[in-house]
Amino acid sequence: MSRLAVAILLALLCSHALAVIETYEFSSEFLEARYYQLSQELRCPKCQNQNIADSNAPIARDLRALLHRQLEAGASDDEILAFMVERYGEFVRYRPDVNSQTAVLWYFPVGAVGLGLLMLGLHLYRRRGATVSDAPTEAQLAGMREALDELSRGRKP
């Protein structure tokens, strides 16, 4: 059974290898690493929830070829991203710059988690007082024990 599970897991991992569509020759490993980094980070304009590394769309293939050409021509990451944004808009970047337009995108999640933690803290702080005052007194506990004893005695004649 566990062998089957391992086999299934391995089969699932293969999908990642299939995602690579064509291969390019790079003059250095450094360029190749940047190619993978950038192709993961650039969004395919046609199939909007894929990066250009994973997409089969013709435009993604064109953009990968362009990325390869630009890297080999010695363009910097910033230059390449600026080139893409100029043509396809800020949309093509999965990691857009922080500016007034993208501030909500960057800071809202942090703010929401912060607000959540704050409310949780406030709630717990309030409840701490309540639990203390709601706890039964020794006298009440003794009464409950007595009642329980009486009940159990009554059941077993």
Added chain:
Amino acid sequence: MGRFRLFLPLIAFGLLAVFLYRGLSLDPTALPSALVDKQFPDFALPTLASDVPTRRDDLIVGPALVNVWATWCYSCRVEHPFLVELAERGIPIIGLNYKDEPTKARQWLAELGDPYQHNISDTEGVLGLDLGVYGAPETYVVDGAGNIRYRHVGVVDQGVWEAHLADWFSAEE
């Protein structure tokens, strides 16, 4: 305060409903061109009529529509009759034959009619890249000063024409 808290879930539901309802009518694939209000990019490309490289200023005189099409593009065939109709109404349309074979493109125009004033032949997709084209058909509005004012991705039909394009050509009609 106590009573108000009772209504909080209702208010939250209301807000969410408004957002989701709005989402129903939004087109997530609508992507404004990054070149809106910028100059149409310069190029030097042959046309379907001649192999001599021609530049932007010789071909694109606005206001005009620039229509990106190709023979491999199924939707372009759907769109074509409406473009012919627009051309008959006197709307200037310039074609950008995108990553296509000129012979096939010329054959298409001979068969289906030619609504285009000129056809830029962009076999490698160079101008397409500079324009930010990501799939045919796309239609750009270029104004009298040579600036891109609007882009529509997908088939142009009477509805799209009336909603987004006609206003730029009101003087012509």
